[in-house]
Amino acid sequence: MKALALAIVVLVGGLLVSATVDFPDWADPNSPASRHVSPRYIEKTMEETSVPNIVTAVLADYRGYDTMFETAVVFTAGVACFLLLRRREPRPGPSRVYRHRATGVIVEMNRVPDKEPSPDVFKRIDDDWTPHDLIVMNVCRLLIPFIQLFALYVIAHGHHSPGGGFQGGVILGASVILMALSWDLRTAMLRMKETATGLMSAMGVFIYAGVGALALALGGNFLDYAALSPLLRVDPVAARSLGIFFVEVGVGLAVMATMVLIYKNLASEGRLDQGL
Amino acid sequence: MIWQIDLAVLLLVVICAVGALAVKDLMGAAILFGAYSFLMCILWAVMGAVDVAFTEASVGAGVSTVFFVAAVFRTSRRTKD
Amino acid sequence: MEEYIPLLLTKYNYWVYITLMMIGLWAMIAKNNLVKKIVGMNIFQTAIILFYVSIGAKYGGTIPIIQHGPGHGHGAAQIKALAYINPLPHVLMLTAIVVSVATLGVALALVIKIHRRHRTLEEDEILEQLRES
Known part of the structure; x- marks a missing residue:
């Protein structure tokens, strides 16, 4: 297998390297990719959308239809992760581990208690990962x-x-993941429940498609934000800038919820009781 | 673009990629893959692709490393190759 | 020999990208461990993204955020396309990165599912168990 793989890799690599001879020089300002389509976007974006960051403008406006389905792909991946891993039955073995808050003594019970002890006195901790680090927990709480x-x-x-x-949504999701890592998964689940993650990821895609449909209802094309200008009471150029903001909010919501959903299911093997 | 920085980072990227695949511990592979992603992000910042670099810094070096660590923690660290 | 030196100086970046791509491809075919295969898949993915982003690079170009005066729609009267890096490959690859982390999540979910059934991540051991049953 290894010899075959090496043969394939050397063959394909050799072909690709011989193809580079015909490529334009690296970072050549006059390469074909930079000469035909892109100058139009660089020169007209500011005039048409009043968005200085060309990448954002192309992503959410000129190429908005594609980005909508990218968001849908992220949402689908979250749903696929949920369907693959989520299971309802509890962890095998009925043991529960608690920490006495005042003394720091760890108590292990070999059966599920009939009544949960008061969380102010005994805090439930994960049974396979139990360090209690005051510095990490409080620094993360501040951050x-x-x-x-x-x-x-x-x-x-x-x-x-x-x-x-996309970036903001991932950072927002990472903050919830940091909470789950530094405290525990149950604390993060209290702040952001499973139904909330599911609803928010669907809501993000809905906001994106909804802004597009609103433009359609107001007489423009699908995702043509200039049609929103009578509703927003601004000129069409500013309406395109604002429309980009609305869909970015939808993207951020969907990405954030999906990242948290995937992390929770991976870290707890779909039981959502205790994580890393 | 400064070709010295470019060349040094390209070399480190290849080293990290080989290391992530060669190391005999999956947790080590996950962390080396995080380093690989971060070096890739530096490479894109050098090329001027700031948005792509930002995305890679938050996605590749942040969230996907956490995903790898979570999955390895829940399965096994053992690997034969 | 003389004619190869300018080729090396202008194309060495592409060759490093191809090396990375081939490292990823090799790992996907030859590695036995499923997580290592996924690492290889991600290296392959990032190498392709790197190649795409490098298409847009320009010597002497600045980042694709237009310098403008205060407020919306003011200033920036004369924009020269040559002064800015080509933003289109960046846009295409930005979404690809986020989709790659989503597919990574699904792949790792499948790995956990396989480990739950077979208690191993090695491909040959899984195939042996499947043959026995």
């Missing part, structure tokens, strides 16, 4: 609000600086 604020800034400021719905 998470700032991470989320930064994520919202990235989503909202994607017009003028690098960023946008």
Whole structure:
């Protein structure tokens, strides 16, 4: 198998290297890719959408239909992960592990208690991963609000600086994942429940498609944000800029919820009781 | 673009890729893959693709490393090759 | 020999990308462990994304964010396409990266599912178990 793989790799690699002789020089400003289509976008984007970041404008406006289905692919991946892994039956072995908050003593019960002990006295902890690190927990607790604020800034400021719905959504999801890593999965689940992740990821795709359908209802083409200008009471150019913001919010919501959903299912093998 | 930085990062990227595949511990492979993603992000920042670099820094080096660690933690770290 | 030196200087980036791509392809075919195969798949993916992004690079170009005056729609009267890096490959690859992390999640979910049934991640051991049953 290894010899066959090596033969295939050497053959394909040799073919590709011999093909590079015909390529334009690396970073050549006059290469065909940079000469035909892209100057039109670079020169007209500011005039047509008033968005300085060309990448955001092309992503959410000129190429919005494609990005809508990219968001749908992310949502589908989250649903696929959920359907593959999620299971309802509890973990085998009825043991439960608790930490006495005042003394730090770990108590293991070899059966499920009839009545949960008060969480102010005994805190339930994961039975395979039980370090209690005050510094990590509290530093992460201080950091998470700032991470989320930064994520919202990235989503909202994607017009003028690098960023946008995908990046901001991933950072927002990462802040929830950080909570699950530094505290435990149950704490993160209290803040963001399973139904919330499912609803939010579907809602993100719905917002995106809904903005497109709204443009359709107001007499424009699907995802033609200039048609939203009578509704938003601004001129068509500013309406395109605002429309990009609306779909970015949808993208951010869908990506954030999907990342959290995939992480929860992977880290707990679909039981959603205890994670890493 | 400064070709010295470019060449050094390209070399490190190849080393990280080979290392992630050669190491005999899946947790180590996950972490080396995170390093690979981060070096890739530097490469894109050098090329001026700031949006792509930002996405790779948050997605490749952040979330996918966590996914790998979670999956390896839930399965096994053992590998034969 | 003399004529190969300019070729090396202008094309060596492409050759490194092809090397990375082939490392990923080799891992996908020859590696025995499923997680290693997924790492190989991701290396292959990022190498292709790297190649695409490099198509848009320009010597002497700046990042594709237009310099403009304060407020919306002011300034930036004269925009020269040569001064900015080609943004189109960036747009195409930005979504590809996010989709790649989604597919990575699905792949790892399948790995966990396989491990749940066969208690191993090695391809040959799984095939042996399937042959026995």
